[in-house]
Amino acid sequence: MKEPSLHYLVVxxxxxxAATMTSMCQAVGNNVYPxxxxxxxxxxxxxxxxxxxxxxxxxxxxxWLYPIHKKSGGWFRLWFDATVILSPxxxxxxxxxxxxxxxxxxxxQNAPGVQTRVPHFGSTKSLLYLDPRLRDATSYMEHLVNxxxxxxxxxxxxxLLGAPYDFRYGLAASGHPSxxxxxxxxxxxxxxxxxxxxxxxxxxxxxxxxLGGLFVLHFLNRTTPSWxxxxxxHFVALAAPWGGTISQMQTFASGNTLGxxxxxxxxxxxxxxxxxxxxxxxxxxxxxxxxxxxxxxTPQVNYTAYEMDEFLADIGFSQGIVPYKxxxxxxxxxxxxxxxxVTLIHGKGVDTxxxxxxxxxxxxxxxxxxxxxxxxxxxxxxxxxxxxxxLKTVEIGGVSHTSxxxxxxxxxxxxxxxxxxxxxxxxxNAMSE
Numbered sequence: 202m203k204e205p206s207l208h209y210l211v212v213x214x215x216x217x218x219a220a221t222m223t224s225m226c227q228a229v230g231n232n233v234y235p236x237x238x239x240x241x242x243x244x245x246x247x248x249x250x251x252x253x254x255x256x257x258x259x260x261x262x263x264x265w266l267y268p269i270h271k272k273s274g275g276w277f278r279l280w281f282d283a284t285v286i287l288s289p290x291x292x293x294x295x296x297x298x299x300x301x302x303x304x305x306x307x308x309x310q311n312a313p314g315v316q317t318r319v320p321h322f323g324s325t326k327s328l329l330y331l332d333p334r335l336r337d338a339t340s341y342m343e344h345l346v347n348x349x350x351x352x353x354x355x356x357x358x359x360x361l362l363g364a365p366y367d368f369r370y371g372l373a374a375s376g377h378p379s380x381x382x383x384x385x386x387x388x389x390x391x392x393x394x395x396x397x398x399x400x401x402x403x404x405x406x407x408x409x410x411x412l413g414g415l416f417v418l419h420f421l422n423r424t425t426p427s428w429x430x431x432x433x434x435h436f437v438a439l440a441a442p443w444g445g446t447i448s449q450m451q452t453f454a455s456g457n458t459l460g461x462x463x464x465x466x467x468x469x470x471x472x473x474x475x476x477x478x479x480x481x482x483x484x485x486x487x488x489x490x491x492x493x494x495x496x497x498x499t500p501q502v503n504y505t506a507y508e509m510d511e512f513l514a515d516i517g518f519s520q521g522i523v524p525y526k527x528x529x530x531x532x533x534x535x536x537x538x539x540x541x542x543v544t545l546i547h548g549k550g551v552d553t554x555x556x557x558x559x560x561x562x563x564x565x566x567x568x569x570x571x572x573x574x575x576x577x578x579x580x581x582x583x584x585x586x587x588x589x590x591x592l593k594t595v596e597i598g599g600v601s602h603t604s605x606x607x608x609x610x611x612x613x614x615x616x617x618x619x620x621x622x623x624x625x626x627x628x629x630n631a632m633s634e
Contacts, residue, residue: 233623234434235360235400241411242478244341245365246327248318249279255314258296261289281331281339286463295468300369300475302524308378309477323392325363348612360400364389371477372419374531386420393432404434414441421539429540435622437544440602442579443536443586444488447496448554454516454564474518480525485533488586499559516564538589544618547584548576548600578602
């Protein structure tokens with residue numbers, strides 16, 4: 202009998218190996234709870250189109266000129282677009298991202314003539330990078346998704362999904378409408394139910410970053426215990442600013458380029474002030490409760506979290522006082538337990554703004570900063586402010602607010618904590634075999 206050729210044996214070996222790996226992937230995939238990612242402020246793509254009501258502030262902002270490339274129906278990427286670094290287009294970006302508070306409706310809405318939409322809801326596609334043409338420079342959750350997929354633990358768009366949203370809008374206190382953000386919560390609820398149903402009825406892990414943690418907390422607060430018991434396995438919050446951040450006062454006072462080079466912060470300051478979610482991230486008295494320690498120092502007056510209305514008036518944003526005090530402030534006064542197991546993962550040991558010191562130049566100049574502990578953006582007291590039952594906290598030294606999504610040590614810790622949650626399912630499946 203003729204012996205099999207070496208080529209034949211190699212081919213057979215490769216087929217067996219592929220079949221084995223596929224089987225292992227399926228086995229591991231069966232041992233994970235489906236997971237939905239909820240991004241932070243600015244953590245997903247946002248698209249816009251302009252209609253006849255849009256009145257450009259300059260020639261450069263004319264709808265036929267900028268942007269040149271548009272999708273079907275006139276849609277274009279509003280966030281993130283690299284042309285924002287060019288001064289004329291920075292102004293266009295600012296006016297198109299602006300929100301306006303309608304006192305009669307008691308709600309926020311887009312600038313006249315600007316329509317917006319969130320692409321790829323239910324997928325991680327708009328979370329991976331903010332500009333697909335600049336993947337390395339605008340990578341957001343790409344490394345986290347890759348880490349969760351590694352070893353066949355998760356399969357993108359099957360048991361690993363994304364819940365992007367219009368991050369400019371925030372929720373409002375009871376009795377006040379918040380049309381856009383409330384619709385997001387409805388969409389998130391439907392996505393959770395759909396994802397669970399498509400994964401054999403398994404409850405879902407919600408994994409948030411930054412502002413996404415506040416949305417998830419209030420989302421869970423607005424569901425019933427029976428619904429949470431059926432559909433939610435665990436809530437994992439990365440770098441959540443439970444009590445706001447002192448750095449957000451700098452954003453309101455002087456503008457914040459968010460690390461984008463060549464951008465004048467004063468050009469984006471008007472839009473940042475109108476962002477409803479930015480108001481939600483101002484420091485709360487629940488966390489920053491020491492009246493003897495000012496958060497902002499000026500030659501004339503100092504401000505603690507208790508003087509936020511005076512602060513808004515003095516920086517020239519008095520129109521934000523009423524919606525802040527009536528719609529946003531009540532949301533920050535108490536952190537209600539979500540009714541599900543919670544794991545907090547955040548950095549520490551990174552210089553984080555603790556006091557903003559302004560000179561005679563006023564708020565149009567950037568402040569001198571005194572630093573304290575935190576993750577570089579969120580103060581440690583705010584990161585650790587959620588105190589509920591069934592809570593686990595993991596602190597990672599030297600990891601910043603954004604690097605928690607990319608740093609190798611942080612990713613290993615996140616995967617470890619998700620694996621611990623999934624180990625319960627693996628044990629159940631092993632016993633049933």
